Amino acid sequence: MARIAEDGSVPAPWNTFVEGDNLDVLPTLAAGSVDLIYVDPPYNTGNDFAYHDDFRGGRGSGAVGRHGAWTAMMRPRLDEARRVLAPGGAIFVSIDDHEVAYLRLLMDEVFGEANLLGQIVVNLNPKGRQLGRGFATSHEYLLAYARDLPRCVLDASSPTGVMESDFPLLTDDGRRYRRLPLRNTNKKFNPATAPTLHFPLWGDPTTGRVAAAPFTGATRVEPVFGDGRPAVWRWSVPRIEERADDLECRVVRGARGERVDVFQRDWLQPADGASRRKKLRTIWLAEEVGSTDTAVAELKALVGHVFESPKPTGLVRRILETMPADARVLDFFAGSGTTGHAVALANTADGGTRTCLSVNSAEPTRPGSNAARAGYPTVAAITRARLRAVAERHGGGYVERTADVPVG
Ligand SMILES: C[S@@+](CC[C@H](N)C(=O)[O-])C[C@H]1O[C@@H](n2cnc3c(N)ncnc32)[C@H](O)[C@@H]1O
Numbered sequence: 001m002a003r004i005a006e007d008g009s010v011p012a013p014w015n016t017f018v019e020g021d022n023l024d025v026l027p028t029l030a031a032g033s034v035d036l037i038y039v040d041p042p043y044n045t046g047n048d049f050a051y052h053d054d055f056r057g058g059r060g061s062g063a064v065g066r067h068g069a070w071t072a073m074m075r076p077r078l079d080e081a082r083r084v085l086a087p088g089g090a091i092f093v094s095i096d097d098h099e100v101a102y103l104r105l106l107m108d109e110v111f112g113e114a115n116l117l118g119q120i121v122v123n124l125n126p127k128g129r130q131l132g133r134g135f136a137t138s139h140e141y142l143l144a145y146a147r148d149l150p151r152c153v154l155d156a157s158s159p160t161g162v163m164e165s166d167f168p169l170l171t172d173d174g175r176r177y178r179r180l181p182l183r184n185t186n187k188k189f190n191p192a193t194a195p196t197l198h199f200p201l202w203g204d205p206t207t208g209r210v211a212a213a214p215f216t217g218a219t220r221v222e223p224v225f226g227d228g229r230p231a232v233w234r235w236s237v238p239r240i241e242e243r244a245d246d247l248e249c250r251v252v253r254g255a256r257g258e259r260v261d262v263f264q265r266d267w268l269q270p271a272d273g274a275s276r277r278k279k280l281r282t283i284w285l286a287e288e289v290g291s292t293d294t295a296v297a298e299l300k301a302l303v304g305h306v307f308e309s310p311k312p313t314g315l316v317r318r319i320l321e322t323m324p325a326d327a328r329v330l331d332f333f334a335g336s337g338t339t340g341h342a343v344a345l346a347n348t349a350d351g352g353t354r355t356c357l358s359v360n361s362a363e364p365t366r367p368g369s370n371a372a373r374a375g376y377p378t379v380a381a382i383t384r385a386r387l388r389a390v391a392e393r394h395g396g397g398y399v400e401r402t403a404d405v406p407v408g
Pocket of ligand 1: 334359
């Protein structure tokens, strides 16, 4: 049944699926119609790469031919991905050691080196791969690029990593905070490079009061590095005057004895009610985003163990957290439909209105595989089954389109 919004309109379904070769489907999408792309292309491990495109100049024997064929397959798809991305959009591509070096260069070419947001290590196999002579590989990569970095709306932080224990101090009225030096601790910033931020402050360590001008009982406080050399503050005079209540004057004991310094009270719950976010690092652990094992369990709970290496929804949810809650998401190597599942989970959790377009070809499942035995003749049949099951369980709706109808 269609959902009705408060204003009586029928919102777009959370999940849409198109069966087809993505190179046929992508050109039917309007330019700039997508905010976020996540894809997990075939990894070219030597046994999962069966493409019938015309790889001009890419075919050949040996490693060069193999990598060339893979990049020749990816290039026109990434060109299309760039075309359909909105100016503020971003793309994330999962990849493992086999093609990461080639993909990085290809994406630098297609999206521009300057638009790299990060090369993230994702610890999807915490036990490590025990086969082979080398080290036990326990990670893959995510390459993230902005369509246009200055205009990109991605916020490389997450509300989930914020730990209450990082804010150990309590005010009398129970607000949690931590103290951060108001002094800029980065040596690049000093009176020569940032002269307007080098000025004295006035503080009383007994009451904690800080001001930009002298007051009775105040001590003059200059910004200095630990070794006594002159430093600069992080806040300007107007900001200090406006937020004096968020500052604290204290006596500190350093290598050079006692001195008076000024600290910012950094609140767990900022006064403007915005949720606190933490900058995401470039290593994402399985305990944070899930693993291949947890991904298999998630899939099993919905449609059975019918796909070999799905991604965990936690990985895609973390990516979703970096973009607005109404993002239009696209996954054109959808596989078992993890991205669509993650979009429904994210909308359910935060009331968002994200939509997801999933595309997968009618690649036949292997005879004798779990999928074939469970009655799924193609991967597209698996994508479809999972996205339908997601809509039944979480709502949000599900529709299918055909490749020849322009969408977006
Ligand atoms: C590594 S899997 C994606 C797995 C997915 N992230 C998940 O969690 O289930 C890659 C998928 O791309 C699909 N695929 C490969 N070539 C394609 C193409 N040219 N067009 C559309 N789908 C394609 C394959 O059928 C496979 O399901």
